[in-house]
Amino acid sequence: MLPPALNIPKWLEENSHLLQPPVNNYCVYHPSTPATAGYTVMIVGGPNARTDFHINTTPEFFYQYRGSMLLKTVDDSTTPPSFQDIPIHEGSIFLLPANTPHCPVRFKDSVGVVMEQPRAKDALDAMRWYCKNCKEIVWEKKFVCVDLGTQVKAVVEEFAADEEKRKLN
Template structure:
């Protein structure tokens, strides 16, 4: 067994900063633990909302982000500023908007084998659900990208059945 020891988070971030850039922008601090402790860098251009069966803890280390949520059926932006901490309850649809140069830490519990979570897209014009992809996620790094690519590749998935608006894919992140 390895000896238990603390380490400096800012030093760890500096040593792994190259992983905190698009297209992934996400690095796990520990592997094979009960919690996923991720450091995430901006920018991102995701438009999907994540619906997680457990709480998520956000700690904003560098810069400010906005956490878009759907609360009582309506969109709302929650600013999370540098130094802020925020606990998101389970099952709240959320979309972190991370500008360039931002770094945050997100802690969430690993999913149990029977648990699923969703990526959901809403119509930007009327708020109707466009598409909901529900799956058991065991590897964020490999499972999310094909789901997102599938949504943007399909005009029928991106077309609102209520108002007819078509959601356009976001521009690539550089």
């Protein structure tokens, strides 16, 4: 039997407490659930204070349900890397190409939906931090993404807890 449709306003009313820092996301459809065909669907709230750039081997679909967000992106095929901010306003959608470093900045009381395709079994996601001044990579961690809801938070916390990781070498 297929699950019922998700009513976003009702879900937020009952579950907004699940959107906790530092990432403020909750997987409403997990890739391990047979009905999702491997897709991950998350509800993400604001505000957040992320400084990391996530790199995913598949495209990511953004729908901004309430408020606005800013998607910071990097084209690292150029030297130096080219940084671009993409505003995504309420009611708007955006499809981020695969392998694009991105940092989703969410504002107070904003809510979005993010959908990710299934990854290949050996695909490596990455979390990357850039120097604010010179734009060099400060630290990067690659990992096989099994549970986005917990792994991104763990890498963000690992970076925050280690002063050496936050220094440009």
